[in-house]
Amino acid sequence: MKAVIQNQFGDANVLQCLEIEKPSIQKGEVLIKVAYTSVNYADIKKRVGNKGKGKFPMMLGLDCAGVIEEVAGDSSFSKGDRVIAFPKSGTYAEYVIANEDLVYKIPDSLSFEQAAAMPTVSILSYILLHEIGQVKATDTIVIHSGAGGVGSMLIQLAKLARVSKIIATVGDIRKKDYCINLGADIVCTYETFTDEVLSLTNQQGANIIFDSMAGEVTTKSMECLALYGTLVQFGNSSGKAGIFQTSDVHSSCRNVKGFSLGTTRQYDPKRLKPVAEKVIDLFGKGEIELPIAKIFPLERAQEAHLFMEGRQYEGKILIKI
Incomplete structure (x- = not known):
C-alpha cells in the first residue's frame, strides 16, 4: 500500500x-x-x-x-x-x-x-465549549485563531448555543468575513483584541477565552478576562509557552483550564463516543459544516x-x- x-x-x-x-x-x-x-x-x-x-x-x-x-x-x-x-x-x-x-x-x-x-476539530471543540468552558447564553467569549479548524468549529457551536457575543481573533484581518459568515459577531487581530474586548464589554472583559496560541496571546488574554472568567488553554501553536502569575487568578476569582484531545484519546477514549455521536448528528443534519x-x-x-x-x-x- x-x-x-x-x-x-x-x-x-x-x-x-x-x-x-x-x-x-x-x-x-x-x-x-x-x-x-x-x-x-x-x-x-x-x-x-x-x-x-x-x-x-x-x-x-x-x-x-x-x-x-x-x-x-x-x-x-x-x-x-x-x-x-x-x-x-x-x-x-x-x-x-x-x-x-x-x-x-x-x-x-x-x-x-x-x-x-x-473528527479532531469538532469533537475537541464540543468538549471545550460545553464541558471545559461550560458556556452560557449570556457569556461574551473570545475564540483565538477563529479561521482555523478548531476556531471555525467553536464559532459555529457557540452560535448554536446562542452565546451572547462571539469575538474571534485572526492573524490577518482579511479573514474577517470568513469568521463573520460562520457566526462571529466581532473579529479583531492578535495585536488589538485586548483593547477591543475591554471596550466592547465596558471594561469588564470576556467570560471565557479559548486559547490555542499560548505565548504572548495568553498574557494578553489574561488582561481582558473578566472576574470569575475562564481561560481555556488547549494548544501552543505559537511555539512558546503561555505565562501567567498566581496573582492573575486568585484575587480575581478567575481560572485556567487545560484540555488535550490526544491525552483523552490515550487515557479515557470512551469519553469521546457520546460527543462524537452528537457532532456526527449535527453534521449529518447540515446544522454545522x-x-x-x-x-x-x-x-x-x-x-x-x-x-x-x-x-x-x-x-x-x-x-x-
Missing part, C-alpha cells in the same frame, strides 16, 4: 510517499480503507519534532474517514461500514488500524470530505504541510488517499 513516511525530523521534505506492507489487525481493532485524512497543526509539530527523540519510520495523521475493510472476531462493526476514526499509528496511508473504541459510524448523508474534516480550504493527493503531502505553515488558509486542509 502507499503511505507517507518520515525517517527523520525536519521540514516538509522529510515526508516521502512509499510502498509499504499493509498492517494486520488484532482483537478489538479494525482495518480501515482510508478515503480522506485531515492535516492538523499537531502533524507539523510532530514532523519537526525534538531532535534525538523519535521512533522511525514514523507516519503522521490524527484522524480519517473511510470504510471498514476488516474486523477481528466479535465486533460491533462490519466490513463496508462508513466511519471516522482516530487510528493507532498515523493516517497518511491507504489502510490504517484503529481501536474500536476510537471508531464511529457515519450516515450515508455525510460526505467523506466533511467527515474527514470533522467545515469549509474545506484545499485538498491534496497523498503524493503531495509535502505541499499540504507547506500550505498549512503559510497560515493563509481558512477552514480545513485534507489529503485524499
